[in-house]
Amino acid sequence: MTYTAPLREQMFVLETVADLPGIAALPGFEGATPDLVGAVLAESARLMAGEFAPLNSVGDKVGARAVDGVVTMPEGFRDAYASWIAGGWAGLNAAPAHGGQGLPFVLSCAVMEQLMSANMAFSLCMMLSAGAIEALQAHASPEQQRLYLEKLVSGEWTGTMNLTEPQAGSDVGALRTLAVPHADGSWRIKGQKIYITWGEHDLADNIIHLVLARTPDAPPGTKGISLFIVPKFLVNADGSLGARNDVRAIATEHKLGIHASPTCTMSFGDRDDCVGFMVGAEGGGMRAMFTMMNHARINVGLQGLAVAERAYQHALDYARTRVQSAKFGGGRAPVRIIEHADVRRMLMTMKANIEAARAITYLTAASVDRGHAGDAEAARLADLLTPVTKAFATDVGVEMTSLAVQVFGGMGYVEETGAAQHLRDARIAPIYEGTNGIQALDLVGRKLGQGRWQGLFADIRADLAGLPKGGDLGAMAPYLDDALAALQTATVWMSGNDGAALEDTAAAATPYLRMFALTVGGWLLIRQAAAASGQLAAAQGDPDFLRAKVATARFFAEQLLPAAPALLGPITRGALSLYAVPEEQLLAR
Amino acid sequence: MTYTAPLREQMFVLETVADLPGIAALPGFEGATPDLVGAVLAESARLMAGEFAPLNSVGDKVGARAVDGVVTMPEGFRDAYASWIAGGWAGLNAAPAHGGQGLPFVLSCAVMEQLMSANMAFSLCMMLSAGAIEALQAHASPEQQRLYLEKLVSGEWTGTMNLTEPQAGSDVGALRTLAVPHADGSWRIKGQKIYITWGEHDLADNIIHLVLARTPDAPPGTKGISLFIVPKFLVNADGSLGARNDVRAIATEHKLGIHASPTCTMSFGDRDDCVGFMVGAEGGGMRAMFTMMNHARINVGLQGLAVAERAYQHALDYARTRVQSAKFGGGRAPVRIIEHADVRRMLMTMKANIEAARAITYLTAASVDRGHAGDAEAARLADLLTPVTKAFATDVGVEMTSLAVQVFGGMGYVEETGAAQHLRDARIAPIYEGTNGIQALDLVGRKLGQGRWQGLFADIRADLAGLPKGGDLGAMAPYLDDALAALQTATVWMSGNDGAALEDTAAAATPYLRMFALTVGGWLLIRQAAAASGQLAAAQGDPDFLRAKVATARFFAEQLLPAAPALLGPITRGALSLYAVPEEQLLAR
CATH class of the missing domain: 1.20.140 (Butyryl-CoA Dehydrogenase, subunit A; domain 3)
Incomplete structure (x- = not known):
């Protein structure tokens, strides 16, 4: 089953909800005219339909295979990723100073939505890289930016985000990974992180791990946490790759879904020689992580609606062709199941929920853009809506992919059909990037108090x-x-x-x-x-x-x-x- | 993770909702005193905890393996099934005349609930056999009953139900499998059936397939359908096994869940020599099938609440031990997550929904018992509540197992934990035995009209x-x-x-x-x-x-x-x- 980006729908939401013309009037976004945005989305739609969507099933069936710390992606992933780089998609909303295209975040969200519909597991690689770009743009030193940003923006290297430890999940402040200062100004990192998305793979020459760790004598809780760059391969001053750093993927998880996203247990400093570089000030790790986490939450919300969109298209295609039973009270002739009221209700429920979730998500993303341009009310709106976006759109993801399985009937339960994959993939989104329970507490505990x-x-x-x-x-x-x-x-x-x-x-x-x-x-x-x-x-x-x-x-x-x-x-x-x-x-x- | 049958809860619902004393006052059920029922449930609870629950995970991971039409069950399944036979559980509510214990249907439901919680995939074998027993008790000739019933009631043989064909799913009337009369009074069956639960396996010496097929010159639609016994091995007049019949499992499905339930494509008459025996009158197949389908629908409802119960126990166990984060507005000390309001809400939502579904299901089953004893109002209540039981309890199954995954957070998405299995297993129940959409139409289209x-x-x-x-x-x-x-x-x-x-x-x-x-x-x-x-x-x-x-x-x-x-x-x-x-x-x- 292929994927067709809902281009008219995306453009309509961008124009009527995200106020695209208003965004294009913001300084730096003058290029983001409706014509250009339409062209960008049409171009990415071709890439998704042509290269990424066809890999969704093989990614699920073959998955990322891990042997002795080496992770091999299924055939086709390398070529698709090369197309991603070649098209300049990795730096869509990165700053032009770092080689990016400087387009609005909301546009990158619309492109990401397509990528996530086409291949959710694969999209996590790009999403994590985008988060790393953001964190380094906002918090890294000019020298760090020179060394790491350009190749993340080009997509030649990818990024990760290392927070979770077995005892520190939702409670990030409980983490124990240690960073000890080294004579040369760098740090030595020691500890284990779990659930590290795309922590290891074979698509890029280098992986830039962003790692939260605790410095010696740091205060307990979140205030004692700092952020570190830990490259898989150290990077020489001229940008060439140096020695392999002492960081390794020691295990990968066998998960319900997103099989083509290698979820790694990362070990830092097994030989006491894991080199890290502090980003920003000591103790400023959580602040830096929150910059990138808020955008990641919007992106995870996107995943929910994106996978639901894919499942909707899949179910719709089936419902339009499968003939079974006469209509209720409507004679004896069997009809296509899309004509049955109950199937129609399921399809309309999917369409309406997906479009509601898309509208909320695009409004949140556009508010981020306006906030960056100095509109404080918009920034507070983005804050307010971020947990709503994340939790609602990911719940919609699970509920609507489950409905899609139901539309398929018995066929939906057979893995070959591909309908079940959407549900399995979607099920992670209410959990990671802050469980939906945490989002709800963020909404009532912090965001309501801001009065927006x-x-x-x-x-x-x-x-x-x-x-x-x-x-x-x-x-x-x-x-x-x-x-x-x-x-x-x-x-x-x-x-x-x-x-x-x-x-x-x-x-x-x-x-x-x-x-x-x-x-x-x-x-x-x-x-x-x-x-x-x-x-x-x-x-x-x-x-x-x-x-x-x-x-x-x-x-x-x-x-x-x-x-x-x-x-x-x-x-x-x-x-x-x-x-x-x-x-x-x-x-x- | 083990399973503990909620014995007090089951007994309480039997007494206060199913009116167990009233059931025990019905002719033939005099033995079903609260003491006996309590003893039966306690005994089956031991069997489930000791033998069936521990096989749930291996059943999922190893699954039923099919090679060249031979299906091999995972290690341990044979022994557990032997215990099932030895305890006489297969004939719990079968007629004493056929070797059964003649206990109320509602009691067999309470036992089935436990079995389904312990091992849903395995339970389907027993559920299908129970359906076959019921159909043969109601519709088979004395000679057929003599030949087939006793060994189904003892559990030595198992039964299946063959309805679905690729073009005939919800629309059973569209089936094409053909039955041609043979000179000796038997029939020759030819056709393919899909999605046949436990259609082939290695736990029993013989499998009695009940097959819906169309006789020559039969009218179109459901009126032209008759029911046939198609034994895997023909049965001699003395009850010994004869030749292998011309029926084979030619494929098994790779499914989202219930991996230990072999879902087979059955081919009848590849060599034009598949022997079948008509049950009841020609053209009476649908009526016979409905007898067994109604009870099967109650049993599928049970599956929904049973798997939700297992997932609830699993999530509760985790929530009571996992320590993470301080309470909202409650200082800094991390607490067990069961103390967080949102987790508590999820657990209470599970508990309350499961208990509501159990109450509805037991009331429906008890109404079947009362209906069999001649209470027409009770029979109509059972009719009315059967689609409600099936659809609601199976929706609860999916929704609550998904909540259980959420309670586990990231751990829930890792297959090793076992939480995801419950969701994968539960997802079939809203689909088979008549999709929940069909149940809803049955409720509003037929059952409301009966006025009950x-x-x-x-x-x-x-x-x-x-x-x-x-x-x-x-x-x-x-x-x-x-x-x-x-x-x-x-x-x-x-x-x-x-x-x-x-x-x-x-x-x-x-x-x-x-x-x-x-x-x-x-x-x-x-x-x-x-x-x-x-x-x-x-x-x-x-x-x-x-x-x-x-x-x-x-x-x-x-x-x-x-x-x-x-x-x-x-x-x-x-x-x-x-x-x-x-x-x-x-x-x-």
Whole structure:
């Protein structure tokens, strides 16, 4: 099954939700005109369909094979990666000073979405490299940038992010990897990291590991953590490769999915000779890591909707060709299953959820761009929406890929079909880059306190006030109105919690995030429907596509959005019922 | 990770929901006293923990291996199956006349639940055999019963059910396998069947295939279908094994899960010499198959809750030992993750959903028993609840096993942990034995029309009226009241649809089934809570267990039940928005 990038949809969201024209008006982004963006996306769509999507299945079946610390990627991966480099895709939104193309982050997200749909496991290599580029651009010294950035930006080298240790997962502050200063100003790193994505592979000449470690006598917790560059091969002053560094992949995980993404246990300093270079100030590791983690969270959200998009296309293709049973109450002639109402409901649920998740994600990414250009309100909006993007879009990823399996029926359960792979791949996204539970706590614990939600809710209210009374838009308005009212109430309730009542906030975090995401998703779909209606009235654009946008928004409003206000009760009931069954009684029944 | 049968919970549901004393008062079930039932369940719990649960992981990793039509099960399976036979478990609810123990179906369900928790893939062998026993008991001739039943009841032989063909999945009537009469009164079968569970294996001396096939000149559709016994080895008149029949497993599927369940493509009559024996009347195949399919649907529902129970126990064990991060707003000391509100919410969501699904399933099974004893109202209740049981409990299976993976975090994504297996195994249950979409159509298209819902709703209303105003029970009442009111409205709306509006019914079927299940599940948990409150007041039973039942019901009422009335809008919006996006626009974006 191939993949066709939803180009019109992507462009429409960029224009109506991400305000692409506004982004193109920001200093440095003057080149990002709709024409150029359209051309970039069309070009990357060809690359994805032609080279990356066909490798998705072999990547799953053969996977990354690890023998004695050497990881071999399946055939075809090297060529595809070479095309990635040749096209300059690795540096799409990196700074021109470092060889990048300096395009907006939101555009790189649209390209990444395509790559993730085409081949999620492969895309993690590029995603981690992009994170390393970002961290080094923001925090590395000019000399470090000269030595490492250019080849990361070109894609010749790849990057990794080394946080997790067995006792330090969500709790990064508990990490123990040690960095000891060396006479020459470098450091010696010692420790083990687990779950290191693309920690070892054979696609690039060098791998730049970014490693969080604790310096001697550093304070406990996150404040004692610093960030280090640990190259697989040391890099000489002239940029040529030197000795092999004392860092190795000592194991790879056998995972449920993303088999073509080597997940490594990395050992640093087995021979006490692992050379690292501190990035930024001592003790500034978490800050540096958060820069890159926030963008990574947006990218992981993208994965959720991207894999769901691929699964949707796959299921749709099957539903349009598989003939089985007559329609309910509709005679005896068997029909294609897409004509059965229940299958249609599954397909529309996928389409609407994916488009809601895409809209939220692009808005968040565009807010990052505007924030970088100095718009403080946009930066705070990006902060607010990042956990919503990550958690909602990845939950959508799991739920919609599972629905796609259901559309396939028995065929979906047979691995040969490829439908199950989407579900297996998607299942990691709610877990890594901060579990969705952590995202929900970030939303209620830190982001709400910044107050940016008030402006967001006001924007939604203003849009609501501008909707016409009749027609499709008028029919959608009450659903959004109900959702917003409930969200407002829940948010105010949440903000009033303090002291012991913080337990109530924590208890409500996950349903609250879902309510938040449904409301914002519904709003953005209705905003698109309003834009589509405007274009239809002005006889602009493709009327069939525009009418489909309106109809999808209405489906979301009528069928999916009512779940949002229904969460108000559960959210505000407090933590008591969560703990009312004592632990022993959870166990012994 | 081991499995401990939730014995107190099972007994409590049998007593308070299934009315075990009432069942034991039915003719033929006099032996099924609470003491005996408790002893049976305790004994089977030992067998499951000791022999079947430890094989779950090897079954997944090694799987059923097929070479040239010979299927070899992993080491240990043969011994465990021998224990199953030795304990007489295969004939638990088979008729004493055929060597069975004649115990109630609902008790065999409680045992099956344990087996399915312990080893879902393995349990399918026993489940299919039980189906074959049932079909032969109901429809086979005395001579056929003499030849085949006894050894199926003892477990020495196993049974299969052969319906599906590539073009005939949900639409059984489209099958093409042919049965031609032979001079000696037997038939010759020719055709291929796919997805045949345990179609071939090395645990038993013979396999009795029950095959749906079409006789020459039979009318098209389901009316032309007859049922045939096709033994792997022909059986001589004295019961000894004769020649190998012309039926073979020509392929096995590589599936997402249930790797220890060989899913075979069966070829009948490659050498034009596949001998079959008609069961019942010509053209009566579908009726016979439905007998066994209804019970199979209850059993598949059991699988959903059983695998969820196993995953719950697994996740709970992890959450009680894994230490990570301080509590939200609660200082700096890291705690076991079970103390985090979000993890607690996931565990309670699992517990409450599993217990709701168990209650619905046991009530349905008990209604089958009462129906067999001549209680027509109970038989219609079983009919009504069968699709609800199958679809809801299997959806719970997928959703809760996915939550269990989430509790494990990164560890959950690594196959070694075993958490992912539960999700992979559970994913088949919403698909086979009639997809959950088909179940929903069965509910709204056939079962509602039988009118039995009116009595059920009246029972719920009567229970509601009997709840005290205050306390936990009083606090739960409004949630059930809201859900029932919405369900009543939806049902009446549904019943009014006719002609073209049947499309609206079909469109609403899936959310309607979910609303129905949540309401009935909530009712049965509250009924248990009321019984527990009564026992607490009377100082009977284990107070900790009883209080936990009350608290779990309240959690369900407050946190999960509000989703039911929220579905009223989506249900009654009709089919229009499902089809508003034309097919071409689903595709080309």
